[in-house]
Structures are given as structure tokens and as C-alpha cells.
Amino acid sequence: MEPSKTTLTDGERATYEWQLDVPGFGEAGQQKLKDASVLVSRVGGLGSVVAYELAAAGVGRMVLAHAGDIKHSDLNRQLLMTHDALGTARVASAERRLLDLNPRLEIVKVPENVSEANAARLVGDVDIIVDCAPLFEERLAMNRAAVGQGKPLVECAMYELQAQITTVIPGETPCVACLHPEPPPAWQRRFPVFGAVSGTVGCLGAMEAIKVLSGLGEPLAGRMITMDMRHMSFHTLKLKRRGDCEVCGNPNAET
Template sequence: MPLSPTELDRYRRQMQLPGFGEAAQLQLKNTTALVTGVGGLGGTAALYLAVAGVGKLILVRGGDLIRDDLNRQVLMTDDWVGKPRVYKAQQTLAALNPDIEIEAVCEYVSADNIDELVQAADIALDCAFDFKERDLLNGACVRHGKPMVEAAMNSMEAYLTTIIPGQTPCLTCLYPEKPNWDRWGFGVLGAVSGTLACLAALEAIKLITGLGDPLLGQLLTMDLARAEFTKLRTFHDHDCPVCGGISHHPKKTANRQLATAAP
């Protein structure tokens, strides 16, 4: 389906980017993105996917909004405290961009729902707060051949990479031993989660449209207290229990179209 006159007007400035244009905008429109953990990180990433024109967003997050979420969860408002946050995220994004479809799933990622969620999407953004959900999403993306943008933070540090089954190491290759993770055990500054979220959304947009070079086989680490950024090469464990049996092709160009990255 071609872009409508309203969409052409809405996305005119980004379509002026060299190498982007109407073709890239159509790729965004024809993409379904799954965002898990729609909080300070996932909610902000979803915001920038929405205003960029990703055609459908599937937002997944259980639980109700609490007041200390409000220093970083920019889709929320104070009058929503005590209500399911994912529905407020859906409402806010629909008001920002009525031209896209937004599905809200008021559940946490689980073994019972993850395969259905991943199969319904073209790309996933992992913004969950614990490794249990992250590992479930990683495993499902590997099983179904879907690319995944992996974003995580801890205090003033942040981490970002893009995982493509059969081309890059998976999350279990990166973290075979899971660190102890207490969601209440570290402070969170909204500008830190927002910085990482913007970069995660950009990774997804790059992968979908072919704009620039995504972080394939690279882990971007950020010490935002010192504004220090480092790229590390990631290692594929051929004995990885999740992706070890998949043939890897590190030289394959996967970001020209999402369709080539996610068969």
C-alpha cells in the first residue's frame, strides 16, 4: 500500500535523508516491531519507532504504573498511577501517530506467549528488566529467525547490540552466565534510559531500511557518567545451547532490507 498524502507530509523531513526516501519509508510502514518491557527504555524506543512510521507496534509489559516510574517513562502521566502501563503507552502513541497500528499486550514475557509474539513480528526490541524475559525472547528470535535489538542498562552504564540468527552471536553467546539482577537494586536516571532507547530505536530503523550500519557482531558499551563509548567485537560460541547449531555467515549484508535479515 502506498504512502498516503498525510504520511508523505508527516515523514517528509526524514525522507530527505540521503539513501532514505520513500522506499525506506514504505519499508518502515510494512514492518511490525515487537517491543518487550515497555517502561523507561522500551517505552521511549517505541515512541521513536512510532513517530518514524513503523507500521505496527506490539507492546508487551505486565503490571501497573507506579509513581517512581515517572522519572523515566515518558509515555506515562501522573493520573495513570495504579493502572496498567501498557495501555497508557498505547494511548499516548496512538495520539502521536494515528497512522500506525498499536497492539498492547498486558502480560510479562513468558514461555507460554513468547513464540506467538515473535512470530507476529518482523523485528524485536529487547528492553526487558531481567534476564529471564531476555533469554526467552532471544531463544524465540533464534528459533524463528527474527532479528533482535538488545538494549540493557545498569545505573549510568548501557549496552547495545543487534542480533541476527545465523549471522551474529546471540544473547547467550554474550552472556552464558547470567549476572544477578535485582530490578530494584540500582538507581535509574531517565536521561540514561532515554539515551539508550533512542539508540535502540535507531538500530531497528537502520536494520529495517538499510540506513547506515547496525551493530552486527558488535557490542556498544556506554559509560554515560563519563560520556565514554566503546565498541567490542562479540564472540560466537559454536557450542552455544541456543544458537550453536545455526550456520553463521558473518560477511552477509543483512541491513539492506529487513526481509533479507529475517527470512
């Protein structure tokens, strides 16, 4: 994160005064959010809510990467997309909705999905990544870039009424390739989804990013929360780093 360009304004203090009261956060935490730049990889069902919560919390700059135009089938969950914007670029609708909420936010629109070709460039432009991509190929490309550049990566995902979330701290925790070295063959691009499920894990992902950026609380480093909203069951699992991981492999890591 770069040094502060500007201190909090009176308007920002007024907007964020209720969260400035959070113990361990305060003006120092708010300043860190203002100075931060976050990449949200796809602003779909999950990433829309991540971006909206981060905009509300006062993150200063966001890079939004998502290809394509809005379709009818996006509208059950992609909360930054609107009916009147059907057929127009997703990132344009996302920008409009986010600026309605927080006109101070600086937004960089990238009408591309993350790939091996652009991941290093996108990661190099931010302090942290929240990965909300629907394909493992995208997640593995993002992971490789994040680990290579030492940038934290919040990994959140959902399926049906279930969700998983963990935070990768390069050099400290397992990375995505430790868990899934290759795209799992059973995963399919189209998955069953309620917006309330992707939105739930989106809020958790935003909170993880806020914590890592501000130093608040204890991120999900080396831990994964799994949840099943069909039964409202939530579990925390301890993850293991792979010594032979080709992305983050550490010969001293426990295998």
C-alpha cells in the first residue's frame, strides 16, 4: 500500500463515523481503507456484493475485472447489474451503481476476465485481490500472480446453497494450488445459485479484505469456513500447505 495521499476529510469522517467506533479500527483503519486498492475478479453474484460492501466501507480504489454484457440470467444475483442496463457492459453498470453509493471511489474498469495473460498486470496494480471467479482456470491464474507478487488473496466461492472461503497470505498459508493443483474435472461452468447465498459469502469476503487491509481482527489465514445454508451449518477447517506445491512450494513446509 502506498503512503497516504490525503487524510480523511470531514465528509468521510461523517460517512464512516459508525464504523470508526469499531474497537481496533478507528481513523487509522479508515485511512488504510482509503489508501487501499482492491482487485475484484468478476463482479457477478459474489463479486457484486464484495465490491458494494467495500465501496460502502470506504476503500479508495477498486479494479473491477469482468468481461461481457448483462444478461437476464444475471439478475437473480449480480446486484450491481440492473434491468435497464441489459445488453450493456457489466463493468459499466457496476461502476454506475458503486459511484451512486460512494462518489469518492476511484474505479478502474477492466472488461476482461482474469487469465494467465493479464493476471500479473492486474495484481501488480492493487494491494489485495478478492477472487470471485466461476472457473478454476481463472482462480489458479490469479493465485499464481498473487503468490508471485506477495499479495494477499481472499478466495470465496459458492455452489447451490453451500459456500467456502479462505484467505491466502503468500509465504504463510496454503495457496489455491496447494488445495487444487489442477482444475477439478467435475466442476462445470453453470452452477445452481441463489443470490442470497453468493451475497452471504460476498459479505464475508469483503470483511476479510477489510480485516487484512486495516489489521483488524484475525483473517482466515490457513483456515477455511464451509457453510451449508440448506441446514445453516457452518464449520471451520484447518488447511495444510503442500511442500511440493508448484506455486508456493516450500521445502520446509510440512507435507
